[in-house]
Amino acid sequence: MTDAATQVPARRDTLADQVYEQLKQDLFGYRLLPGDRFTEADVVARTGASRTPVRQALYRLQREGFVMVHLRNGWQVRPVDFAHFDALYEARIVLELAAIERLCARPSPTPAEALRDLSEFWLVPESERLDDGPYVSQQDEAFHCRLVEAAGNPELARMHVEVTERIRILRRLDFTQGARIQATYDEHAAVLRALLTRRVDEARRLLKSHIEISRAEVQKITLHMLHTSRSEW
Template sequence: MHNYATESDALVPLNRAEDTYRRLKEDLFNFRLLPGDDFSENEIAARMEVSRTPVREALFRLQREGYVSVVPRMGWQVRPLDFEKFDQIYEVRILLEESSLQRLSRKNKVSSIGALMQTWCCPPDLRESNAKAVWMLDEDFHAGLVASGGNPEIWRIHHDVMERLRIIRRLDFTKPERVSATYEEHAAILEQIHRGRIGEAQRLLRSHIDASRLEVRKITLSMLYEARLEKVTPDRREQ
């Protein structure tokens, strides 16, 4: 009698590991696991009601992405947020996006931004208001600019850079005024590209990214303060 797993059986642990990874990442992004927190695989496995195997696979994946680190003889730790490093990564991002705009101009691919203009150059009553949806549209906007430059390797590097910033960047759309500013600034950048004024588009792009960088730092620090206060005094709202 043969003893082997069917294809559907084989998918179960893979799906469980992927689900555990996504849930853990959500905990990190929403500061349910705070920067500097120590934890063990057993604690996570018990809370998520899974075995240690998918937890370990998820943690190694998050370690490769820079979100957690191993503490010898102690377990795991959420890596502290390093805003100096984030600033350095933002600078790399700006260089990649500015370079892509220059390439777009040289290759006469200005027409490739048509889909982006339909999304962002619209009246206020047609704008998306859901924070998560705007975040995803924003990701598509910046990835679309880079893709329009026509260099797949620059796009790949840019994708990796954006992944490293995602833990703080997604917070930029939690305030309505930031959503409005994003629409207006994206539209202004696209208008300059459409008119062939690439230098001005690059200037606006750098200003746009810098403004977002400063805003997400403020929001992140505020959310961390609230999360730590909640952790220390969980019943304060009932008092």
């Protein structure tokens, strides 16, 4: 009896995770558009899962700010609020610039030691650059998280991870165009070269410019996708 009692919750958690991941992919892929309304029954029909894991997945997405629940009116994808995303990007800039100063001021490990893995990926000849948008998007996020992590302040890194998660749904759009992928390689390489020689002011300027350019691009792409996409629901 004990074994059965411990197995049931584990299965429900797994199903909820699967529904959560599927819904998140629908959100990230703009198959669920900002402002779209839907019900738990819609998700049940789409995923084949029962109401319990569906509800768990939806409330998890609600906590993360992706969807809203309306009493007696079902669920809604949270509309795009560019002012909100701008505030998150500003917070990200503050955190990353602070991390750069701290990283360059640390005697050990040196920036070259702390960022060796990033150098191996981003400081490569153009012929060795990747053009896989989703994968480069993951590496871009890892680049910025690694910069903050290398600064050696766990609380700074924790706050940065939280902001990163909340802007991911828009930020990933920057890697749907080949030119932006190549620009990211160029911009990351410039930031790294400045960091490796402890040119902190230059590194801060380059990083701030890189983030601001990316923010402007994803807003343009988002507006375009909102005009051209159609919900599959």
